[in-house]
Amino acid sequence: xxxxxxxxxxxxxxxxxxxxxxxxxxxxxxxxxxxxxxxxxxxxxxxxxxxxxxxxxxxxxxxxxxxxxxxxxxxxxxxxxxxxxxxxxxxxxxxxxxxxxxxxxxxxxxxxxxxxxxxxxxxxxxxxxxxxxxxxxx
Numbered sequence: 408x409x410x411x412x413x414x415x416x417x418x419x420x421x422x423x424x425x426x427x428x429x430x431x432x433x434x435x436x437x438x439x440x441x442x443x444x445x446x447x448x449x450x451x452x453x454x455x456x457x458x459x460x461x462x463x464x465x466x467x468x469x470x471x472x473x474x475x476x477x478x479x480x481x482x483x484x485x486x487x488x489x490x491x492x493x494x495x496x497x498x499x500x501x502x503x504x505x506x507x508x509x510x511x512x513x514x515x516x517x518x519x520x521x522x523x524x525x526x527x528x529x530x531x532x533x534x535x536x537x538x539x540x541x542x543x544x545x
Contacts, residue, residue: 411489418543419452420450420452422514427486428486429451430448431449431450431483432484433445433446433480434479435468435472438476450481451514458538459538460511460533460538462533464536464537470537470539479494480493481493492544494542494544495542497537497539498538504534512530512533
């Protein structure tokens with residue numbers, strides 16, 4: 408976990424976090440090209456761990472890039488600006504996936520609806536998503 412207090416606070420979001428606070432960019436390495444690929448994505452915090460999730464997108468490029476090259480950069484950009492070195496670990500255990508996704512979906516189903524998705528969101532609809540746990544290197 409990042410050691411700078413402002414960076415730590417930006418990463419340790421709660422359910423009260425706004426859409427902007429949950430939105431980061433990540434820079435991955437292209438699995439075929441080896442080139443840097445930067446995208447915008449939501450991140451989630453479940454039981455003290457940070458996750459990226461594809462929602463209902465079946466095979467996002469960021470995920471296949473991280474499978475090939477798990478090291479990437481996690482860019483904070485709202486309020487706090489920081490580029491954090493990180494490693495992604497796919498979450499493949501079905502029980503663990505269900506546990507994490509249940510928390511993510513509950514977060515998205517709250518009245519403030521940070522994801523601006525049509526509610527209610529079903530865990531069943533998200534079970535096939537691509538899910539990775541983030542470990543910060545710095």
